[in-house]
Amino acid sequence: MNYKYLFGPVPSRRLGRSLGVDLVPHKTCSFNCIFCECGETTDLTIKKCEYVPTEKVLKELDDYLSKKPKLDYITFSGSGEPTLHLKLGKIVRYIKSKYSGYKIALLTNGSLFCRHEVRGEVGNIDVIIPTLNTVNYETFNKICRPHKNLDLTNIINGLVNLRKDFPGQIWLEVFIIPGVNDTEEELSGLKEQITKIQPDKIQINSLHRPGAKDWVKPASSQVLKKIAEFFGDKAEVISNNNKLTGGGKYTDDIEKTILKTIQRRPCTAKDLSVSTGYPIEKINKSINGLVEKEKIKTRQIHRRTFYMLEK
Ligand code: SF4
Numbered sequence: 338m339n340y341k342y343l344f345g346p347v348p349s350r351r352l353g354r355s356l357g358v359d360l361v362p363h364k365t366c367s368f369n370c371i372f373c374e375c376g377e378t379t380d381l382t383i384k385k386c387e388y389v390p391t392e393k394v395l396k397e398l399d400d401y402l403s404k405k406p407k408l409d410y411i412t413f414s415g416s417g418e419p420t421l422h423l424k425l426g427k428i429v430r431y432i433k434s435k436y437s438g439y440k441i442a443l444l445t446n447g448s449l450f451c452r453h454e455v456r457g458e459v460g461n462i463d464v465i466i467p468t469l470n471t472v473n474y475e476t477f478n479k480i481c482r483p484h485k486n487l488d489l490t491n492i493i494n495g496l497v498n499l500r501k502d503f504p505g506q507i508w509l510e511v512f513i514i515p516g517v518n519d520t521e522e523e524l525s526g527l528k529e530q531i532t533k534i535q536p537d538k539i540q541i542n543s544l545h546r547p548g549a550k551d552w553v554k555p556a557s558s559q560v561l562k563k564i565a566e567f568f569g570d571k572a573e574v575i576s577n578n579n580k581l582t583g584g585g586k587y588t589d590d591i592e593k594t595i596l597k598t599i600q601r602r603p604c605t606a607k608d609l610s611v612s613t614g615y616p617i618e619k620i621n622k623s624i625n626g627l628v629e630k631e632k633i634k635t636r637q638i639h640r641r642t643f644y645m646l647e648k
Contacts, residue, residue, distance in 0.1 A: 338400045344415065348611050351466070351540065352410040352442055356401065359601070360422035361388040366449045367481040368417050372512060372548035374602045375416055382421065383449065383484045390426040395431055399494045402436045414444035415601050421449070426458030433461045442466065448487050452493030456502050464506045466540070467496060470583045471518045474524040475635055480517060493631060496576060509536035510575075513543045514565060531568070539572040540642070541565045545588055546603045547636040547643050555639055591615055591623045596646070599633065603643040620624070620639030 341513035342359050349355040362380070367390055398411075411432060413419035420443075422428075432441060440463040445466030449455040459465060463577050469492075471477050477489045500507060509531060518527075530537060542565050544555035556564075558574065565572040594613050598604055606624060610617040624644055627633045634647045 338397065340397050343401055344597065344613065346406070346408055347598075348608075348614070349371060349410070349412065350545075352412055352464075354408050355410045355412045355442070356406070357415055357601070358394065358398070358409050358411060358413050358419075358428070359389075360394065360413060360419045360428070360631070361415070361417040361642065363416035363600070365417035365421060366446070367487060368482045368513075368547070370446075370547045371480055371482065371550040372544055373551050374403045374548060376545040377480075377549050378417070380417075381482075381484050383486055384422045384535055385421055385449075385455075388421065389532065393625050394428060398428075398432065398436075402432075402439070403486070408439060410440050410442040412442040412444060417465045418446055418448070419443060420455050422460070427520075428460070429458065429461050437575060440464070447499075448483065449490050449495070450499045451491040456495075456499055457497075460503060462503075462505055462582060463504065463511050464508060465499070466508045466510055467499075468510045468512060469493070469496065469527070469531070470512045470514075471523055472530045473523060475519075476518050478512060480512075483577050493530050493534070500535050506537040507534070508538040508540050509534060510540045510542050511564075511568075513541060513561060515554055515560070519556065519560065521565070524564060528568060535641060536571065538569050539565075539568045541568070541572055541574050542575045545575075546640065547638055591619060592627060595620070595623055595627065595644075596632065599644055600646055603636065603645040605643055609644070 344357040346354045346356045346357060364375050364378050364584050365380040367383045367643055369381055372452045389523055404517050419425060425482050429441060432439060434576055442464040443459060444466050470480050541561050544553055561574045565574050595609055598609060606617060610620045631647055635642045
């Protein structure tokens with residue numbers, strides 16, 4: 338079966354071997370973050386909809402999970418904000434009832450947890466990883482470029498309420514952008530609010546792949562370490578090498594596999610090799626062919642070469 342809504346398993350820095358489930362078309366989100374590795378948001382929305390057909394997602398899950406693959410997590414993530422999908426709760430319940438041995442993770446911008454019904458949909462998830470980068474409105478608008486009807490205070494209250502309702506793990510991500518949200522004032526305000534949210538972990542992250550805006554630069558590992566220390570015992574830096582394990586092949590066609598992988602996020606040749614299981618020499622050969630055919634382009638981050646789709 339050629340999967341349209343499942344991707345990977347990908348080697349995730351935080352989650353290990355993770356099967357991606359993509360519930361929205363590229364690029365549907367309530368934010369348009371300047372650091373987004375999926376590129377610019379084209380559908381900036383807070384409307385919940387069945388963006389992709391639920392029955393087809395369940396069919397793909399059945400096809401994949403019935404083979405009992407080895408996975409650390411099934412993760413809702415991909416081309417935008419997963420909580421926008423109207424039937425997220427139904428899909429979570431389906432996995433938990435039919436494939437109860439698998440753990441589920443949700444990568445989310447957290448913007449919709451201010452709605453009671455959205456918090457109700459995620460109760461059976463094992464790990465929720467929301468992002469909160471600032472408590473300052475001006476900085477929030479600069480980094481997240483949110484939908485006009487979203488309010489930062491409501492979003493923070495939504496996360497506080499999520500903690501009250503949700504029995505699973507909350508790993509709160511703080512994405513650091515040098516010169517934007519790394520001042521003492523910014524971080525002190527954030528720390529105060531995070532104390533109210535009470536996440537199980539605070540994950541300090543920075544640009545790892547090319548983002549939507551070229552001027553966004555990664556923070557150094559020393560700076561990230563200092564910030565993690567400032568946030569206390571629950572904080573950790575998300576390094577490039579966390580939990581990297583092998584993924585799986587999507588198809589037997591290596592070029593198709595590469596294109597499908599980088600369609601969701603830019604990758605290095607090594608990422609592609611680890612993620613797909615193809616040897617690095619084969620990956621490099623195919624990449625060169627795809628660059629020559631102008632199907633993919635390159636960008637440098639931290640002296641590493643990333644490949645992304647030529648739009
Ligand atoms: S980083 Fe996440 S929240 Fe921000 S625009 Fe991209 S998909 Fe949306």
